[in-house]
Amino acid sequence: MQAGAGPGVFRGPPRLQRDRTARHMSAILIVEQILNGLQFGVMLFLMAAGLTLIFGVMGLINLAHGSLYMIGAFVAAAVAGATGSFLLAMICALVAAAVAGAIVEIVVIRRLYAAEHLDQVLATFALILIFSEGTRWVFGSFPMYLEIPDYLSGAVTLPGGIQYPLYRVMLIGAGLAVGLGLWALIEHTRIGIRIRAGENDREMVAALGVDISRLYTLVFALGAALAGLSGAMVGAIQSVQVGMGEPVLILAFVVIVIGGIGSIRGALVGALLVGLTDTLGGVFLPELFKLFMAPAAATSVGSALASMSIYIVMSLVLIWRPTGLFGGRA
Amino acid sequence: MRKLFIAAALSALAGAAGAEVKVGMITTLSGGGAGLGIDVRDGFMLAIEQSGRDDIEVVIEDDQRKPGIAVQLADKMIQSDKVDVLTGIIWSNLAMAVVPAATAQGVFYLSPNAGPSQLAGAGCHPNYFNVAWQNDNLHEAAGAYANSAGYENSFLMAPNYPAGRDALTGYKRMFEGDLAGEVYTKLGQTDYAAEIAQIRASGADSVYFFLPGGMGISFLKQYANSGVEIPVVGPAFSFDQGILQAVGEAALGVVNTSQWSKDIDNPTNLAFVKAFQAEYGRLPSLYASQGFDTANLLLSALEKADPSDPDAFRAALMEADFDSTRGKFRFGPNHHPIQTIYARKVVKEGDVYTNKIIGVALKDHADAYADECKM
Known part of the structure; x- marks a missing residue:
C-alpha cells in the first residue's frame, strides 16, 4: 500500500532539487527502500515469531534464540560447502536448529518454567556463551562462506524499472509464505488449538490430558526452526560468524514488545514496522536534516537519530498501548 | 606451538x-x-x-x-x-x-x-x-589510489564511530575529486540494501567503504548481487586473508590498500x-x-x-x-611507521582467494599527526 503511494507523493517536489542530482531522491529509490524495509521486516518476523511463541506459550524469556539463528547459518554454510546444494543446506539448517532447540528444551529449559524471569535470563544467557564458544570450537574463529546459488543471484527488473536483487525478492516471498503457514498451523490444526490453549491456561490444558511437556518441546523446536531458517537465509547475504545472532535478537525483542508479547500477528506487524522504520529512517532522516543544516552535521545528526528511531517508535507504541499493539495481557 | x-x-x-x-x-x-x-x-x-x-x-x-x-x-x-x-x-x-x-x-x-x-x-x-x-594511513592511500585511477566522484561509507569517521577523513585528505555522498552506517550493521540503493542513485563513479570484519563481508556479498556496477575500493581490513574466503567471488577484482601483502x-x-x-x-x-x-x-x-x-x-x-x-x-x-602502502587486487589462486599487488599507492608515507606530537 505504501509502495503504491510512494511514487505519486514524491513526483512533484524534486524539481527544486534537480540541480543537486547526487542528493536527488527519485521515486524508484523510495520504492526500492520500501522493498528493503519489507525484506528486513520479514526476516525479523521469522525470528520474532519463534520468540513470541515461546514467551506466549511457556512464559519463557529465551535469550539463546539468537544462538539458534547462528546455528542455522553455520549448518547451512557447512552443508552448502560440502554438498553444493543450497536447498539441502536450508533444509538441514531448519532441522538442525529444531533438533538443537528440542535438546536445549529437554536438557535445560524444562527446569526453568517455574523459575523467575531473572533465572531464565541468566540460564539462557549462559546458553549464548556455550553456543558461541561451542560454534567456534567446531567451525573455527573465521567467518564461514555461504553464497547465494546461481539461480537466485543477480538482479531482476521489477515493474517500473526498479532493479532489485532476486534473492531479496525470494526472501520476502519465503518469509511471507512461512508466516502464512504459521498462521494456518495455529488457526486451523489440532496442534495449533493446543498451542493457543496452552497460552491461555496451561493447568487446564494439562488437566484435559494434553501432554504439556511434549507440547512445550514442540513449540520450542518450532521457534528454533524458524530462527534457524532465518539465520540460514540471511547468512547467504551476510557474514556467517560467531555472535551474529545477538544484534538480531535485540531487534526481535523490540518487535515482540511493539507487537504485543505472545501475539504472532503482533510479531508480523511489529516486524514490518521495525523493518520499515529502520531502513527508511536510516536513509531519509539525514536527507531531511540536510534541508536546514550543513551536510556534515546533518549526516551525523540524521544517522544518530536513525539509530534511535526504532526505540522511539517502541516508546511511542508503549505509551499508547502499554501491552503492545496486539498484546492481551496486562 | x-x-x-x-x-x-x-x-x-x-x-x-x-x-x-x-x-x-x-x-x-x-x-x-x-x-x-x-x-x-x-x-x-x-x-x-x-x-x-x-x-x-x-x-x-x-x-x-x-x-x-x-x-x-x-x-x-x-x-x-x-x-x-x-x-x-x-x-x-x-x-x-x-x-x-x-x-x-x-x-x-x-x-x-x-x-x-x-x-x-x-x-x-x-x-x-x-x-x-596510524589509523588514517590505509584510507589516505585509498584516496591517493582513487586519484591515480582517475575517479572524480566518490561515494563514501563507514560505520558511525571514531575509527569510521577517521577513515573517511583520511580518504578525503588525499582524494581530489568530488563526493557523490557520504553515509555513516550503524556499527555492526549487517544489511546494506538501503545504502546500496543510495549508491545506485548517487551517480558516483567509485565507492569507498571502511567496514571492518563481518560488516564488510555482508556489504560485499550484497553489493555483488545488487546489479550496481560502480567500482569499489576499500582498505585491507575488508580483504584480509581470513575474511576473503568468506566473501568469495564477490570480492574478485576489488582494489584495496595495504602496507603488507603476501607477494611483497x-x-x-x-x-x-x-x-x-x-x-x-x-x-x-x-x-x-x-x-x-x-x-x-x-x-x-x-x-x-x-x-x-x-x-x-x-x-x-x-x-x-x-x-x-x-x-x-x-x-x-x-x-609511528613511515612506510610504503600498496594497492592490491583480489585474485583467485587455485581455490584460494588472495591479494596481488598492482602498484604503490603512497611511498614512504608518514601520518598527518606527527607535528602535534611533542616529546
Whole structure:
C-alpha cells in the first residue's frame, strides 16, 4: 500500500532539487527502500515469531534464540560447502536448529518454567556463551562462506524499472509464505488449538490430558526452526560468524514488545514496522536534516537519530498501548 | 606451538624465576573479532619461536573486545605479572583505555594493530610504539589510489564511530575529486540494501567503504548481487586473508590498500609466509604480519638493551633494526611507521582467494599527526 503511494507523493517536489542530482531522491529509490524495509521486516518476523511463541506459550524469556539463528547459518554454510546444494543446506539448517532447540528444551529449559524471569535470563544467557564458544570450537574463529546459488543471484527488473536483487525478492516471498503457514498451523490444526490453549491456561490444558511437556518441546523446536531458517537465509547475504545472532535478537525483542508479547500477528506487524522504520529512517532522516543544516552535521545528526528511531517508535507504541499493539495481557 | 603456550601459561603460574623479559599480550581471542587477535598472536609467537630465545615469557590473555576487561588485564599484568612490555590490542577504543595508563606507569607498549590519532598526535608517549600504521594511513592511500585511477566522484561509507569517521577523513585528505555522498552506517550493521540503493542513485563513479570484519563481508556479498556496477575500493581490513574466503567471488577484482601483502618480494616476507603456512596450515593475513613484525622489533631491541634500562631500550626500539615483512621500515618522530602502502587486487589462486599487488599507492608515507606530537 505504501509502495503504491510512494511514487505519486514524491513526483512533484524534486524539481527544486534537480540541480543537486547526487542528493536527488527519485521515486524508484523510495520504492526500492520500501522493498528493503519489507525484506528486513520479514526476516525479523521469522525470528520474532519463534520468540513470541515461546514467551506466549511457556512464559519463557529465551535469550539463546539468537544462538539458534547462528546455528542455522553455520549448518547451512557447512552443508552448502560440502554438498553444493543450497536447498539441502536450508533444509538441514531448519532441522538442525529444531533438533538443537528440542535438546536445549529437554536438557535445560524444562527446569526453568517455574523459575523467575531473572533465572531464565541468566540460564539462557549462559546458553549464548556455550553456543558461541561451542560454534567456534567446531567451525573455527573465521567467518564461514555461504553464497547465494546461481539461480537466485543477480538482479531482476521489477515493474517500473526498479532493479532489485532476486534473492531479496525470494526472501520476502519465503518469509511471507512461512508466516502464512504459521498462521494456518495455529488457526486451523489440532496442534495449533493446543498451542493457543496452552497460552491461555496451561493447568487446564494439562488437566484435559494434553501432554504439556511434549507440547512445550514442540513449540520450542518450532521457534528454533524458524530462527534457524532465518539465520540460514540471511547468512547467504551476510557474514556467517560467531555472535551474529545477538544484534538480531535485540531487534526481535523490540518487535515482540511493539507487537504485543505472545501475539504472532503482533510479531508480523511489529516486524514490518521495525523493518520499515529502520531502513527508511536510516536513509531519509539525514536527507531531511540536510534541508536546514550543513551536510556534515546533518549526516551525523540524521544517522544518530536513525539509530534511535526504532526505540522511539517502541516508546511511542508503549505509551499508547502499554501491552503492545496486539498484546492481551496486562 | 601449543607447547609454547602451555609453557608460557605454566611459567606464568609458577612466577617464572628464569625468564628475563616478560611480555604481556592483551588481544581479542573470543567473540566476533577473534580472527584478528588470533592472527596477531600467531604471527607474534611464530617470531618468538623462530628466535629460539627461551628467556622471553609471553603472557597471553583474551580481552573479549571489551575495554573494561582490557583495562583489568593490563592492571593485572603490570602489577602482579610485572611485565616489561605490553602488546596485542586490536581495537582503537581498547587501546585508548589501556595505553595511556600503561605507558604512564613506565611500561612499553608496542601496538600491532590499533593506531588511534590521539596517540599519534598530542597524546603520543615515549614508551608507545606503533608497528602497524596510524589509523588514517590505509584510507589516505585509498584516496591517493582513487586519484591515480582517475575517479572524480566518490561515494563514501563507514560505520558511525571514531575509527569510521577517521577513515573517511583520511580518504578525503588525499582524494581530489568530488563526493557523490557520504553515509555513516550503524556499527555492526549487517544489511546494506538501503545504502546500496543510495549508491545506485548517487551517480558516483567509485565507492569507498571502511567496514571492518563481518560488516564488510555482508556489504560485499550484497553489493555483488545488487546489479550496481560502480567500482569499489576499500582498505585491507575488508580483504584480509581470513575474511576473503568468506566473501568469495564477490570480492574478485576489488582494489584495496595495504602496507603488507603476501607477494611483497623480500626474503623476510617470503620466509614468513612459508613458515606461517607450515606452522598453522593457513595463509597469513596482514594482522599476522603485524604481529610478526612487532615481535621481531621487540627481539631486535632486546639484542641491544634491556627494558630495565628504559632509555637504552627506547633508543633500540627507535632504531627499528629488524627485517620487516614489509621491506624498509622506520619510525617517524612520533613512533609511528613511515612506510610504503600498496594497492592490491583480489585474485583467485587455485581455490584460494588472495591479494596481488598492482602498484604503490603512497611511498614512504608518514601520518598527518606527527607535528602535534611533542616529546
